[in-house]
Amino acid sequence: MSAVGSFSGLPIDNPEALQDVEVEVPRPGPRDLLVRVMAVSVNPVDIKQRIALAPSETPVILGYDAAGIIEAIGSEVSTRSVGDEVWYSGDITRPGTNAQFHTVDERLVARKPESLSFADAAALPLxxxxxxxxxxxxxxxxxxxxxxxxxxxxxxxxxxxxxxxxxxxxxxxxxxxxxxxxxxxxxxxxxxxxxxxxxxxxxxxxxxxxxxxxxxxxxxxxxxxxxxxxxxxxxxxxxxxxxxxxxxxxxxxxxxxxxxxELMFTRSLFGYDMCVQQQQLAHIAQLVDEGVLSTTRTRSIDDFSAAGLREAHQAVESGRMVGKIVVHR
Structure with a gap:
């Protein structure tokens, strides 16, 4: 599958800071979902993670926020089904969402708001x-x-x-x-x-x-x-x-x-009461669909590639972002 990876913590104006790569499609574990990623957003944590990367011979795939469609489910999954449109914010201990497909624990995932596009939804979870x-x-x-x-x-x-x-x-x-x-x-x-x-x-x-x-x-x-x-x-x-x-x-x-x-990754880092984040996202999705909450996306890049993600990283690093920036297919 196609993905965007990094081999070391380079400045974002270096074309090699984020690169287009080909990697194996991940296999979902018993409680995992395999998601076809349609949109991601870039957060300050993405920047921190990229800058801190040590040199590696294999690409590190970043990205946390995502909205997409479930392609396959693990043998013990009980809360989601193939074909569901979902949103989530991932897990810093696993490969990220800047890829064609991504695996994530079902307990971190909820159905995305029906009223939002994938791009508008991806701006919100984290x-x-x-x-x-x-x-x-x-x-x-x-x-x-x-x-x-x-x-x-x-x-x-x-x-x-x-x-x-x-x-x-x-x-x-x-x-x-x-x-x-x-x-x-x-x-x-x-x-x-x-x-x-x-x-x-x-x-x-x-x-x-x-x-x-x-x-x-x-x-x-x-x-x-x-x-x-x-x-x-x-x-x-x-x-x-x-x-x-x-x-x-x-x-x-x-x-x-x-x-x-506050670190929103604490639950996934320690496997602690992880289903709470699924419940939070489900409640937030309901409030969005009721018109109580709105997307915070202010900019989107229709280029799910290393070039598009470098542009998004540069915008976040500028310190002048209002709202959120999204990269989508």
């Missing part, structure tokens, strides 16, 4: 699961929750998903950061109540929530902990998805601010 777990597992928000949530990077993939989920499923007010006009408009369009400039974080967060915010979500922890300690309420909560080295959290202690980590 970011929606990350947002869902942060909001409803780390922060333990409910329909009855009120208060203020500050989302750092409100126009990014996770931020766009999180704003929608908060406004649809809780009573919480959303304050989002965005510095460019296009980012501000996008965050407001997703449903943010207030948009502030992350370059003036203390000043503008203080004006938006004078008593402090109850919850803060961040993908930008480095250099911001002192500011977070200032703008989060006593006994507030922070959830982070980045991993800056030597992160010092001591400034949070005087307010007893809780720090949470």
């Amino acid at each position: 970011t929606m699961i990350t947002a869902w777990e942060s909001l409803f597992e780390r922060f333990e928000l409910t329909k009855a929750s009120t208060g203020d949530l500050l989302i750092m990077g409100g126009a990014g993939g996770v931020g766009s998903a999180m704003i929608q989920l908060v406004k649809a499923l809780t009573g919480v007010r959303v304050i989002a950061t965005a510095s460019r006009e296009a980012s501000r408009r996008w965050a407001l369009g997703m449903g943010a109540d207030v948009v502030i400039d992350h370059r003036k974080l203390r000043e503008e967060a203080g004006a938006a929530a004078p008593d402090g915010v109850d919850w803060l979500f961040t993908s930008r922890s480095a250099g911001n902990i002192e500011d977070y300690a200032e703008i989060v309420k006593p006994f507030g909560h922070i959830t982070a998805i980045d991993e800056p080295p030597n992160l010092d959290l001591l400034a949070l202690k005087s307010k007893s601010i809780a720090w949470h980590w």
Whole structure:
């Protein structure tokens, strides 16, 4: 089958950073689905994984988000059938979705929203699961929750998903950061109540929530902990998805601010309660089909090849993406 692989962690402007390759079609294990991949999206984790690759004689296939059609199922599969149109976000311990066919554990997969194309669907799984777990597992928000949530990077993939989920499923007010006009408009369009400039974080967060915010979500922890300690309420909560080295959290202690980590791959990494992500994706698909949630795709590339994926990686690496970029067939 055709796939896009990498043999080492090269800069994305090097044509060899991602290459067209031919590899064997994977065989599904007992609980696996073999999916014909129709569309994928590129996330910051794809970039991190590619850059960190050690030299290899065999191609490493990246890619996590996917939407496609089930071609075959393993002997113990009970939740999906051949021909189902599905979406999922994969597993970092296995070859990725940047390929013609991909195998994935059925417990990570749900039927894709019927109202979305494969391209529009592929934009959502990883970011929606990350947002869902942060909001409803780390922060333990409910329909009855009120208060203020500050989302750092409100126009990014996770931020766009999180704003929608908060406004649809809780009573919480959303304050989002965005510095460019296009980012501000996008965050407001997703449903943010207030948009502030992350370059003036203390000043503008203080004006938006004078008593402090109850919850803060961040993908930008480095250099911001002192500011977070200032703008989060006593006994507030922070959830982070980045991993800056030597992160010092001591400034949070005087307010007893809780720090949470979120990695949406934790369940698949440890085989822990994996069916929960299938349930999350099924619920999200229902909300999409009901018109409550929308795709965050803002750009698509109709070129499922190394060239198309290099273009998508470059866009994500630029740091100027609004929403999500998708590569499709």
